[in-house]
Structure formats: C-alpha cells, structure tokens
Amino acid sequence: MIKLNFRPAAVAAAALAAILALSGCGGSSSATSSPADNPYGLIEPGTIRVASLGDSKPYTFTDAQGNFTGFDVELFKDVAHRAGVDKVVFTGQDFSGLLAAVANGQFDVGVAAIGITDKRKETVDFSNGYLAGYLTVITTKTSGVKDAEGLNGKRLGVVQGTLQEAYAVKNFTS
Known part of the structure; x- marks a missing residue:
C-alpha cells in the first residue's frame, strides 16, 4: 500500500451549522408553517432530509x-x-x-465526508470540518508500484466528484 499525503482538506461535518446553513440553500418550507414551527427552514418541518452515500465506509x-x-x-x-429533530431520513446519492x-x-443537508473547497462554498454552506483527507493508493504486492512515480501510466480508480479525483487528475495524467 502506498500512502500519498494528499493536501489535508477539512471535511464537511454533520453539525448544527450544517442544519442551519444548508437548509437555507434551497427548497421551500410549507406555506402554512411559521418560522416558529420550522426554525431551521427544513423542506419538511420536523424532518431533516439527508443526501448521503451508501458505500463509503467508515463514514x-x-x-x-x-x-x-x-x-x-x-x-x-x-x-x-x-x-x-429526531426524524432524519437518509437517501443514497452518487x-x-x-x-x-x-x-x-x-x-x-449532505452528509458524506465532503471535502470543503472554495469552489464548493460557492453553492453550499459548510459546517466546521473535523477530519483531514488523504489519498491512499492500494496496489498488489506484485504491481511494481513503490511510490507516486510508479503510478505513471497506470489506471487509478477514484470516486467521481471527490477531491481525490481532482488530485489524481492534476497529478497523475500520464
């Protein structure tokens, strides 16, 4: 296994700030509910609808x-x-x-170890980060890859839309 120190990135956290900030990024609350009934501006008062991933262990x-x-x-x-708010409904997304x-x-809100970038801040608000992200490359013992240079000319799998994809595209294009 090769561990490349990927530029540490603050990772979006599930925090009250996310509830407050992201709920203001879109959607509409019920026309009959007052701010007192829906203090966080949720799409459905009393329920937090969460976009997440179903396959990103351990997050x-x-x-x-x-x-x-x-x-x-x-x-x-x-x-x-x-x-x-005790009614939290998660839905898997790409x-x-x-x-x-x-x-x-x-x-x-979105909950999925989301790296915070200035570009992403243009469309959504983030809570305070709580993790540092790293790009780890795993190979077989017989691959011949011993360091980052050994990845030149190799196929590298990453999750589309992640900071790891952006890093790989920038640094491993040959």
Whole structure:
C-alpha cells in the first residue's frame, strides 16, 4: 500500500451549522408553517432530509438491513437530536451529484465526508470540518508500484466528484 499525503482538506461535518446553513440553500418550507414551527427552514418541518452515500465506509454506508450508519451518519443523527429533530431520513446519492442535490433544494443537508473547497462554498454552506483527507493508493504486492512515480501510466480508480479525483487528475495524467 502506498500512502500519498494528499493536501489535508477539512471535511464537511454533520453539525448544527450544517442544519442551519444548508437548509437555507434551497427548497421551500410549507406555506402554512411559521418560522416558529420550522426554525431551521427544513423542506419538511420536523424532518431533516439527508443526501448521503451508501458505500463509503467508515463514514457513511448501509448495513445488512439497508439502514444508513457510519461515523458521519451517527454524528449527524446525534447533532440533529441535540437540535431537537429526531426524524432524519437518509437517501443514497452518487457523490458527484450530492452537493447539487442539496443546493437545488432536494435535500436539507449532505452528509458524506465532503471535502470543503472554495469552489464548493460557492453553492453550499459548510459546517466546521473535523477530519483531514488523504489519498491512499492500494496496489498488489506484485504491481511494481513503490511510490507516486510508479503510478505513471497506470489506471487509478477514484470516486467521481471527490477531491481525490481532482488530485489524481492534476497529478497523475500520464
């Protein structure tokens, strides 16, 4: 395994700031609800609709019963509970469309170890980050790849739309 120190990036967290900020990025609350009934401006008062990933262990994934779990999921549910909202509905999305789905009001928030960048801040608001991201490349023992230069000319798999994809495109194009 080769571990490349990817530019540490603050990772979007599930925090009260996310509830407050991202809920203001789109969507409309019920015409009959007052700000007192829906203090966070949620799409559906009393329910936080969350766009997430179902296959990004250990941050967010679905268990054998199809329930969302993982570090980010459990942290977000705890924060939502502390904010007085216990109905949290997670829906799996492709990472590449997750931020757009929040920005256009399909979801109140996105929870999926989302790296914070200035470009992303143009469309959605972020809570304070709580993780540093790294790009790790895993190969077989017989691949001959011992360092970053050994990746030249090799195929590298990354998740579309992630900071890791941007890093790989910038640094491993040959």
